[in-house]
Amino acid sequence: MNRLLPIIRILTALLCTQQGYAQSLPISPASDSTHLQDTVKKSAHELKAVQVSAASAGSLQQSTRAVTVIDAKKYYTRPATVLGLINQSPGVRVRQDGGLGSQADLSINGISGRQVKFFINGIPADFLGAGNRLNIIPVNAIDRIEVYKGVVPIELGSDALGGAVNIVTRQELSSYTDAMYSIGSFNTHKAAINTYRNIGHHLFIRAGGFYNYSDNNYTITADVPDQMGNPVPQKVKRFHDRYRDYQLNAEVGITQQKWADLFSVHGSFYLMDKDVQHNMVMTEPYGAITRQEHTWNAGLRYVKRQLLPRLNLSFFANAALIKEHFIDTSFNAWTWDGKVYERRIAYGEISSSRTNLLFTTQSLVGRLLLDFTADSSNKFSVSLTSSFFTRTGKDSLAEKYYGQNFYGHRVQMQKNTAGLAWQHAFARNITSVTSIKYNSYHANGFTIDNMVFNPAARSAQQWGWNESLKWDIDARWLLKLSYEYATRLPDEMEVFGDFSLVKANPSIQPENSHNLNLMARHNRPGKFSAGINSFFRLTDNIIFLQASPRSSQYQNLLKALSAGVEVEANYQFTPSLSIWANGTFQHIINKSKKENTGNIDDRYYNQRLPNKPFLFANSELQWTRNNLFKKDHTFQCWYGISYVNWFYLYWSNDGRRDTKATIPIQFVQRAGISYAIAHNRAAISAEVHNLSNSRVYDNFNVQLPGRAWNLKCRLFIDR
Template identity: 30%
Template sequence: MRRFYILLPFFLLLHISTTINVCAQGTYNLKGTIRDNSGPIFGASVQVVEINKNTITDSEGRFEITNVAKGTYTLLLQHMGYKQLKTTVTASGQTKEAVFILEEDHTQLSEVQVNGRTETQQAKLQPIKVEVINTKAIQEQPSTLVELMNRSAGIRIRQTGGLGSNAGLMMNGFQDRAIKNFKDGIPMDYLGAGYNISLVPVNMLERVEVYKGVLPTGLGADALGGAVNMVTKKSLYRYAEASYEFASFNTHRASVNALYSDTTRHFFIGTDAFVNRSDNDYKVDVIVTDQETAARSPATVRLFHNKFANYYAEAYGGLTNLKWVDELRLGITWFHINRQNQYGSTMSQPFGASVSRQYSVIPTLRYRKQFGKLGIDQFLTTSNIHTAQVDTLRGTYDWYGHFIPSPSRRGEISMRGSLSDITFSYFTSRTHLGYQIGERHLAEINVVSTNIGRKGSDPLGLTLPETGQDILSLPAKYYKIIGAAGIQSVFLNDKLINNLIAKFFHYNTSTINVDIYGTALGQHRTTSENSFGIAEALKFALTANTFFRVSAEAATRLPEQDEMFGDGNFHRSNFLLKPEKSTNVNLGFRTERSGAYALEVNSFYRITRDLILKVPIDFLYTQNQNVENVKGLGFETDLSVTLNRWLRANGNFTYQDFRIFDTGNRLKEKARLRNTPYFFANLALNSTWNNIGGRGKLNLYYYYTFVREYYLDYVPQSLEPDGFLGLWGKAKFDAPNIIPNQGLHAAGFTYNPAGERFSIGFQAKNILNAHVYDNFRIQNAGRSLHLKLNYTLK
């Protein structure tokens, strides 16, 4: 059965290839080039009026609208500073690529209204709720993707330290792996830790789509709380871009993107690469133990063994726009991570010698083709990700960096020590099929299968009690398949859009059982489960810019392999994890007036069984454990306003009240979900000034973020603040597990001295040097200064 699931995408591909001649008839593509008297126009809006399809032109002024039925249509062509052009075209087998000339309109430069929508604008209008983060708009700022997402409504990224530390996404009450990560619609598990939201430069991305609740059929993952889809930059024919950032704590971040296409647009090659490096030697407040008296006292120290370095490079090439393929892309990815371990899951104990690393070389293949009404998108990858941890110090360090020898120890993290070397093998296949049923219905099928194995060695690690055999030498296997089938329908002259999605989940694992403290029990454990889910998402438009959204879902989330196997570092295995199941309901409203304001309000309700939550254990390690019953509701609002020609403002806040129930424990009953913020808010001001020094442009900005105090562990409801919804006042106890109120200020500017090609960006973060506590109450950096240079050649 497993072999059948793995080979299913290949059978589908073979079957579709035999039906090309049948399916390639009946629909056509509209192609053209838009120019003015001096050359092609980039970014012009193209709309097919009768069927409301939109696109924009590329850097050569070209556009293509696919899957158009035979007939005569009206094209509406527009661009800022040009007169609107309406023209008639015919879609047929003899359709040729036309050239359209736009005339400049000098009288209406400040009032041209563009009706066509970009992909970013279209994503915001789908029936499935998605928060679209436009990275192109801020790529010149020295801001990280983590910071951008934290400024969005309903989203918090929690990190366990500085640059390169583990980052977990929290959204609408769900955390970490309950929210899936994708790169261009493909689950990112195969990339390990080499490509994630804390490392990827914003320069690499076109936008980030954050889905809340129900996922589109095309993503088709086992997510409860939603998903993050990082959309890489689209082809601009030929371009090269480089950026370099220097910041406090000896932080360096650099990126290079380049793409080349031949003049026929049938062949392309490109590369994406980035480097992240930091000493992360910022100051923190800790409890220091005196070695002679054992007295414990607070102190402020500088981290001394916290360096991080990450290198990533991807080379790709392929073919496009041929009869048998729209895109065939072959890629090869390499990454390497070196990390010094300063502390474990909490800051209770310092380390001064332990290091870990991860590296891999990963090939990928992607094939996409539209055969008339039928489209296929097939992705394949296989990889071996190598992880290692070295912990062989015979002694320990204190927070001042002093070494304390202890010959009886074999490691500073544990008495046993570690020389682990683990290989995780991945094979991932993702197949997506879409079929257009008339003009109003689109049917989709998406199948993702993942086969993962773990094998390694650790001469200092755990062994079987009977034979003394290294447990890492025994293979651990994990397999899962997620199938989704959906149909999107449009009714009432495009006012009503409905998505109905059904899902199937299967997984099985096989390994040696280990208890909560990492002790090998010597029991071979096999787990297998099948489950089904269903989701419905509906959007009703009152006007072109005002609509309601509602969605509901009965979802299942399977345990991930790293949650069950551990990561070979500070995350413990737990082979007793059960899948988490949830019923989710979302309701939202959005309205906007172009160039004036945009308002969005959303609410959500969740009830979850066996929620998988990452918790600290033994002060050094983390482990995923099931929380039997969790329910709650929340709401969020986001408002953007254009105050005048040069000043824009944005503000949002999120409140969520998630509590455990039916615990059988009077003190824990109805307690807030541990280690989970329940109120946070953001404010942003942006000002743009043109014609600085002739051709220059200056952008000034200010950001403020507030997070209400929350609790590292469960706290009785009777001890929470008395203020309205707990939003003010103090908790009725004083303990280290309170994560206090946090207010962070940041400000900066970007300057383009002559056009868009070169920019200088500066930002001061945490201006008031406030204490910043994040996931598991780990302290993050204080005030820091960042300078970024960006150069683009198109």
């Protein structure tokens, strides 16, 4: 009977790594002869931990999961960004609302937006504040990026709909300090520092931080009124899009004790200050709206292997306090050239009441993982994640306008996720896993309709499961098959909105999806590797953001089918010259009948969804020369391209073909050089993005920066 369940194997090594165990388990060499005997006794145990950490990073690509692993260490000396690295992955598209600090929408095999979950060392980033967003985390602070497709492992402890990104932070086990500073176009500055210190044999300290700043004043083409008041397309600079943030963090822990292999406490502080330039569809410029955030995080981690014979335990908990301030108090109306064309009597730039909203969010998340090895062929894992979210606000201007403080009412949400997995080895070259997941949530909140306060409550629960199989055909060929019935519950933004740009919708329903992946890989180490992945997604009750010039709202609407194929290849011409390339075709069509959409007919049934890329590709040619002028000196140069085929902004069967709004073909080139000395301990690099200064668009036809340069310096000190 067991052989009838084709399923993915969950590697024990991966389980340990994703919980942050490997990255925080320092192994100190003996400093004198008095410790020699203890060191010899512990050497086998410590060496095993090191091997598990090293193997897990390299073996994920060969695991049973449909996963892409990006080694961030290769980019420490380059001015790369996390979003940039993810955007170069097969089957993945990152779409942003502007420059540095803007919101980013990530699509994985047709699953996009909030359907894709983000994690830091396996911890849901939703509860860690804006300081842990993918678009601002420095590359030099992380070890690798894991992009999961179709099946999301239970260790991640969240209700992802079929796509997830896990950021694994650096795993050095010896003392080091790594610092970087970069400067770029649009007055952009970035700095980051990370340090790790072993103190004795059991105590470690980790600390770090980063700083980002940009004016984001890149050139766009927009309609500006002429002397007669008629709109005329002109090239103008964004005038109200400044972004600034910084984060400080620290962790102190002990290791290799009888009661704990790892116990640590951590804390962080984050500040963000951002101007808001326009609405979501980029039809109306703003000149005085700002958004600020302050976040405090505190938490602990605990890992104990062999808590009982063959039973490992990992626990994480984090509490966050987030204070956000949204300001819309100006009476002015602006044009795209930064001039005031009208001063209103009563209205703000967005809200009729004007807004000076300060709201406070408190969240608590905890996750427990148990891993039991029954025998050499069977292992069981249990994951339990629980989170609590609550928010209150105060707006003195809105209170005066409406006659009461609507935002003073509390909104709250509790979510629980549980998972059970069984992994089994059928034979030496065939491994599998089966998992079941349970998700539930309860929310209490309110809506404001026609200036009337209406309390609202919502509860839901969903089950999901997955099965997958990996077959190592021989030393070079690997075949994977995976399926998941995935469910996702609405999150706090979709249920409660943000009190400013997004309205609440407490009645929103959970999503579900059937996800199927078939993947084959071929690998000739050191010479050539290639892979092909075909995917199928049938998603129902899709939650999407219904954008509007004033106030948007998340809604349930479409049932969609996504099918496609992605290919990738890497080739090493010579020890110095290499190339990689990937391409994706995805066909995402509407499967909703008129009864579910409110349309008078089924004219949109089986039509490709608008505003979604369906054909895109990436490639990069790299030349690396070691010992170019002196020993341990490395010179590197690269040239990369990104291609996105044109696609319709709205439904393809509406309007005349020759007048339909489209996002044109986008062909973006980049090139860079770097020079490093002393085994990359000191390096300087430069890169130019969008060499041809092409017009680049993303969400809802929002224009992105044109040609931009970046210069980066890095200094690494070990011991």
